[in-house]
Amino acid sequence: MKLRRLSLRTRIFIVMILLVLLSSVLIALVGINQYKEEREVYHISRLEQKEENIKTHISRVLNGKQNTWEVTTENIPYIFNEELTNIADIHKLQINLYDLEGSLLITSKANLKHDIKDKCIDAEILNAIFNTATHSFVDKHVENGQTFQSSYSYITDSKFKPIAIINLPYLENDDVLKTELNKFLTRLGYAYLFILIMAIGIAFLLSKYITKSLKTISDKINTIRLEKRNERIVVEETSSEISTLVTSYNSMIDELEESAVKLATSEREQAWREMAKQVAHEIKNPLTPMRLTVQNFQRKFDPEDPSIHLKVDEYTKTLIQQIDTMSSIASAFSNFAKMPAQQNETLNVVNIVKLALDIFNEDYIFFTSNKVEIIAKFDRTQLIRVVTNLVKNAIQAISEDRRPRIIVNVSAEGDYVIITVSDNGLGISEDNKEKIFEPKFTTKTSGMGLGLAMVKNIVETYNGTISFETEKDKGTTFIVTIPKI
Secondary structure (H helix, E strand, C coil): CHHHHCCHHHHHHHHHHHHHHHHHHHHHHHHHHHHHHHHHHHHHHHHHHHHHHHHHHHHHHHHCCCCCCCCCCCCHHHHCCCHHHHHHHHHCCCCEEECCCCEEEEECCCCCCCCCHHHECCHHHHHHHHHCCCCEEEEEEEECCEEEEEEEEEEECCCCCEEEEEEEEEECCCHHHHHHHHHHHHHHHHHHHHHHHHHHHHHHHHHHHHHHHHHHHHHHHHCCCCCCCCCCCCCCCCCHHHHHHHHHHHHHHHHHHHHHHHHHHHHHHHHHHHHHHHHHHHHHHHHHHHHHHHHHHHHHCCCCCCCHHHHHHHHHHHHHHHHHHHHHHHHHHHCCCCCCCCCEEEEEHHHHHHHHHCCCCCCCEEEEECCCCCEEEEEHHHHHHHHHHHHHHHHHHCCCCCCCCEEEEEEEECCEEEEEEEECCCCCCHHHHHHCCCCCCCCCCCCCCCHHHHHHHHHHHCCCEEEEEEECCCEEEEEEEEECC
16 A cells, blocks of 8 residues: 555666565575585485495405405405505595495494494395395485485495495585585675666666656646646657557647637626626616605605605605616626626715615614714625615515514624624525525525625625524524624
């Protein structure tokens, strides 16, 4: 798992070094195994050669002119009384001669005692010598950490009749071979150290070369952005696999460019649709109070009323205010700006909220404030839009069989202005709480569901927040919090 987290270049580098190390270990093991095989072959062939030479020497003594004894088993100790030691010294090997029953006749070992185990040959060895085609046997055993070979074979007379058994104890001395093996391993170690250093350099350069093209592709992929023009990759002299990858990347870039153009066109069309819906909704908002104002003026108009001029002036101001709002929406739409464009100004929030409520002549709308004057920087038109939309939403939330009651409150807490609009409507269901500020969402049969979404956008533009508290069948309170500056 940890290896997968490494980069491709690092993994290639590590694998190449491991291959070099593994190959060096394998060759060392092969060398050691070869040494063991050669060691066995060397000692076997050496013992065979010494056995052959000694038997030839013994045969010359038996058949020589200086031998005055009859060549029989019983005379073997007399024949080799002095010669056996000389033969052993010449060939640097101990020699033991046994009769055909396995009893010791004579040995070249000067301090041999009569009670030692070499006095007789085991019956198994005698059977092996007698039953094999070569009439010979080699016994191999380990004593005190040293390996011994002991060969047994017949000595024959001139007529090739067996007259005795010769035994040659042989110690496998590996000092020379071990020295040669150590020299070989030392030289092999130096050679592989040099090869390892070269492999590190080659692996570094090779991994860098292999991953260079991949790094280029990776960097290009990391810089891909849908909103800008992405460059194609041009890589020269690369492998067919990398070339295929580059071709696929360039093809993807071309398709991405086409998709970006289609997406931009679709977004522009969608933006126009949304803007058209917003404009229609925002123009509809002031038209409703304007119609109510005109109807109310028409119903209450009395030329004989002494305060008629004052009332006409109030109605006129209300109409002009709503007409200005519509004019600002139209101007913003025509200039592809926000609707309407923000014009921050220092104003008294209490007075502006009262002014926004003047278009609603219903007697169930109440206004309260903990201060006469709350100064803040805000766009006059957008503040009116916030209040108008919230009050209108509250009116529509109250069912016809209930006496409506809407309370609008403005207060100041520290550096923030808090505007609350409470109603005694049906409340907001659990399913609709998360959707209430989504564009196009509405629970009414009329309207496009953009009012609360617009209020939220306006409030958040001024780094403010909007939330609500609701209780089923008892009403809802919307809470708008905006900084004073």
